[in-house]
Amino acid sequence: xxxxxxxxxxxxxxxxxxxxxxxxxxxxxxxxxxxxxxxxxxxxxxxxxxxxxxxxxxxxxxxxxxxxxxxxxxxxxxxxxxxxxxxxxxxxxxxxxxxxxxxxxxxxxxxxxxxxxxxxxxxxxxxxxxxxxxxxxxxxxxxxxxxxxxxxxxxxxxxxxxxxxxxxxxxxxxxxxxxxxxxxxxxxxxxxxxxxxxxxxxxxxxxxxxxxxxxxxxxxxxxxxxxxxxxxxxxxxxxxxxxxxxxxxxxxxxxxxxxxxxxxxxxxxxxxxxxxxxxxxxxxxxxxxxxxxxxxxxxxxxxxxxxxxxxxxxxxxxxxxxxxxxxxxxxxxxxxxxxxx
Ligand code: G3H
Ligand code: 13P
Ligand code: ZN
Numbered sequence: 001x002x003x004x005x006x007x008x009x010x011x012x013x014x015x016x017x018x019x020x021x022x023x024x025x026x027x028x029x030x031x032x033x034x035x036x037x038x039x040x041x042x043x044x045x046x047x048x049x050x051x052x053x054x055x056x057x058x059x060x061x062x063x064x065x066x067x068x069x070x071x072x073x074x075x076x077x078x079x080x081x082x083x084x085x086x087x088x089x090x091x092x093x094x095x096x097x098x099x100x101x102x103x104x105x106x107x108x109x110x111x112x113x114x115x116x117x118x119x120x121x122x123x124x125x126x127x128x129x130x131x132x133x134x135x136x137x138x139x140x141x142x143x144x145x146x147x148x149x150x151x152x153x154x155x156x157x158x159x160x161x162x163x164x165x166x167x168x169x170x171x172x173x174x175x176x177x178x179x180x181x182x183x184x185x186x187x188x189x190x191x192x193x194x195x196x197x198x199x200x201x202x203x204x205x206x207x208x209x210x211x212x213x214x215x216x217x218x219x220x221x222x223x224x225x226x227x228x229x230x231x232x233x234x235x236x237x238x239x240x241x242x243x244x245x246x247x248x249x250x251x252x253x254x255x256x257x258x259x260x261x262x263x264x265x266x267x268x269x270x271x272x273x274x275x276x277x278x279x280x281x282x283x284x285x286x287x288x289x290x291x292x293x294x295x296x297x298x299x300x301x302x303x304x305x306x307x308x309x310x311x312x313x314x315x316x317x318x319x320x321x322x323x324x325x326x327x328x329x330x331x332x333x334x335x336x337x338x339x340x341x
Contacts, residue, residue: 002069003324005078005100005137006178008043009218009262011322017314018257021045021220022306023082023267025052028299030064032270034072036306040316043076045100045263049083053093062096075319080139082265085109090127090138099327100137102181103127106144106161114144114161117171124175132176135330139263142171143183145223146192159185159201165209172217179218179263182210186223186248190232190268193246202248204255211260218262224248225268231305234276238283250312257314264313270302277301 012019024030024046037044046068048061056064065079080100081093086109090101105120107113124140131138143163163182172180184203186192193201211219227247235242253264281294288294310316325333 001073001076001324002065002097002099003043003076003078004135004327004330005045005080005139005263006330007322007325008045008076008078009137009179011043011318012262012315013218015314015318015321016257017318018253018261018264019043019045019315020306020309020313021047021078021080021082021263021265022270022309023047023049023052023265024061025055027064028295029270029274029302030068032299032302033306034068034075034077036303036310037075037077037319038072039303040307040310041319042310042315042317043078043319043321044310044315045078045080047080047082047265048098049081050085050089052082058092058096065097076322076324078137080137083111084127085111087123087126087130091130094131094134094136098136100139101127101131102139102141104141104181106141106181106183117142117167121171121174124171124177128176132334133331135327135332135334137178137330138175139179139181139220140171140175140177141181141183141220141222142168145183146185146187159203162203162206163210165206165213168210169213172214179220180210180214181220181222182207184221186221188223188268190225190227190242190247190272191245192223192225192227192248196246197248197252202252204252204259207256207261208259215260217260219256219260220263220265221248221253221256221261222265224253224264225266225272226250226253227268227272231269231272231276235272235279238276238279240275240279254312264309266305266309269305269309273301273305274298 084090105123144161
């Protein structure tokens with residue numbers, strides 16, 4: 001069943017757990033997530049970036065998602081836009097049927113240039129008004145992640161634009177959003193840290209301070225792949241050339257979950273798992289040319305990562321906890337709690 005992200009995150013807050021948001025571009029990735037959700041009985045957030053929407057021509061992705069909700073009716077499933085770069089992008093996702101959108105106004109529409117606070121408030125608030133009128137959830141971002149390798153980020157190190165806790169408070173009040181992504185030193189992609197992160201490079205203390213100021217706000221951690229060594233090793237063992245690198249340790253994410261983190265974005269770990277599995281088949285069975293011979297193990301490898309994360313984040317076992325609230329009902333609820341001026 002397709003549900004809103006607000007409902008899933010509200011339930012997660014009640015239960016004190018986090019929910020993984022996994023990026024998808026194709027059928028195999030959607031299948032991997034849904035199979036993992038069924039096996040672990042988890043609610044799930046499936047998210048598509050602008051790149052994913054253009055890769056799949058939107059319609060393919062949307063119809064694959066509809067197939068997912070038909071085939072896995074017992075799984076509360078959110079379809080979320082990741083890093084919307086403008087109100088127009090968010091609007092087109094809402095019109096397509098996404099139940100949640102991210103307006104990433106921390107960057108200008110080019111997805112690179114850090115924006116002003118005023119710009120961010122303006123575009124985020126615009127999307128909140130548009131989305132809430134239809135019952136759709138809105139995630140915003142304050143502060144900028146590091147890195148640029150996947151096209152989202154200012155190309156700076158992860159510490160240049162950390163979220164300012166006082167500004168975060170002001171931002172939430174001024175926009176009325178449902179979930180807030182914060183910058184605490186992470187970045188997108190595989191190359192986050194050159195060694196295991198410490199309190200100097202991954203600012204969990206900052207996250208804890210933000211949660212103290214905003215105890216009711218659902219916090220979102222982007223760039224939260226753990227980049228496990230075993231997944232790196234498989235790729236390199238079968239001809240890949242990854243440089244040594246570190247991601248976000250799962251224990252740090254779990255500390256985040258104890259301090260208000262409800263949504264955890266993971267893409268890179270799944271990309272690594274898929275690539276490792278495909279490389280393995282190519283090296284070990286060079287005679288194979290049926291795409292299913294490598295896409296099946298790739299799907300299985302991704303499913304394994306997602307199962308693990310669902311267990312580690314605590315969402316496992318919670319799929320049956322609640323009945324879906326319709327978009328119309330959500331819109332009615334938003335209408336009774338207007339955004340403060
Ligand atoms: O935010 C980053 C996600 O990993 C999506 O990346 O824009 O390459 O699809 P993408
Ligand atoms: P990773 O690159 O760490 O998987 O982060 C993904 C993400 O934040 C998507 O928005
Ligand atoms: Zn992100």
